[in-house]
Amino acid sequence: MAAGDDLKLLGVWASPFVSRVKLALSFKGLSFENVEEDLGNKSKLLLSSNPVHKKVPVLLHNGKPICDSVVIVQYIDEAFSGTGPSLLSSDPHERAIARFWAAYIDDKLIVAWRQAFSSMTEEDKSEGTKQMFAALDTLEGALRECSKGQGYFGGESVGLVDVSLGSLLSWLKASAVHSGIKIFDPVKTPLLAAWVERFSELDGAKAALPDVDRLVEFAKTRKLL
Ligand SMILES: N[C@@H](CCC(=O)N[C@@H](CS)C(=O)NCC(=O)O)C(=O)O
Structure with missing residues (x-):
């Protein structure tokens, strides 16, 4: 992870889709800030980061949002290809x-x-x-x-x-x-x-x-x- 890289995860603890992102970050050995959302009262940051679905998980990488768990997992693997094991094959x-x-x-x-x-x-x-x-x-x-x-x-x-x-x-x-x-x-x-x-x-x-x-x-x- 490059110095200055900032990862923030908007999620809720019980969501399996959020767990997906946590698993990818954990297997890659990446540290992140966990932000627990209240889905009954979504934060402005969540609404502005995922205006289409307004759902968690959202990963903010240096402030840029990525939405949808499977998309996020693939993003993590690509953006941090030099860190930890690869989650997707080179083939x-x-x-x-x-x-x-x-x-x-x-x-x-x-x-x-x-x-x-x-x-x-x-x-x-x-x-x-x-x-x-x-x-x-x-x-x-x-x-x-x-x-x-x-x-x-x-x-x-x-x-x-x-x-x-x-x-x-x-x-x-x-x-x-x-x-x-x-x-x-x-x-x-x-x-x-x-x-x-x-x-x-x-x-x-x-x-x-x-x-x-x-x-x-x-x-x-x-x-x-
Ligand atoms: N396809 C999405 C599903 C995400 C999803 O359903 N998130 C739920 C929590 S488990 C959510 O944010 N629900 C809030 C809502 O529907 O308003 C993904 O894989 O990230």
């Missing part, structure tokens, strides 16, 4: 594949997980649960292909897909505690289950991810699960 095809799976996680897994745990009707919940397990099954195949026998979607070290999926882990674990549903089943998805253990033990993940018990309490008070 364009591998980069494209990683972006594909990062989009899949947002478009399929997160949508199904929300439906499974936050729907009003049992029928919708059950359909969401079915879709969530189908998405996890697909991601088991993606991990097999992308890891090439190593521990992560990024190969021997974490990459964009690991950060994208890893950012959801505390919430997925909280949903499992709350519902009793085993989300990462070593029998159904053995590679993913082993990946969860491996990823959760990384210092960078421990530093960046919210505490599961705190999330369970938060979700209960807000009736989120």
Whole structure:
């Protein structure tokens, strides 16, 4: 990180999208100022930095805002290419594949997980649960292909897909505690289950991810699960 580089993250502690940025910064070994937003009373800085969506996370790099978690993770990797490990491959095809799976996680897994745990009707919940397990099954195949026998979607070290999926882990674990549903089943998805253990033990993940018990309490008070 060049002397004088200033990184400020606008976020909320419980947001998996904010965790994504914290994971990327943590794996790259970059220090930053964490600014906790109140989403019921958004700061002027948030509204002016992300006038289109008005959402967190926003990363300010020397005052310049970057919005949307996956865009921010890729920005961090490019802007600080000389610092810490690379989160994206130098190979364009591998980069494209990683972006594909990062989009899949947002478009399929997160949508199904929300439906499974936050729907009003049992029928919708059950359909969401079915879709969530189908998405996890697909991601088991993606991990097999992308890891090439190593521990992560990024190969021997974490990459964009690991950060994208890893950012959801505390919430997925909280949903499992709350519902009793085993989300990462070593029998159904053995590679993913082993990946969860491996990823959760990384210092960078421990530093960046919210505490599961705190999330369970938060979700209960807000009736989120
Ligand atoms: N696609 C966005 C999603 C960000 C998002 O949904 N952020 C939520 C917090 S988890 C937010 O700021 N919500 C405030 C609002 O919708 O007004 C990303 O990946 O950054």
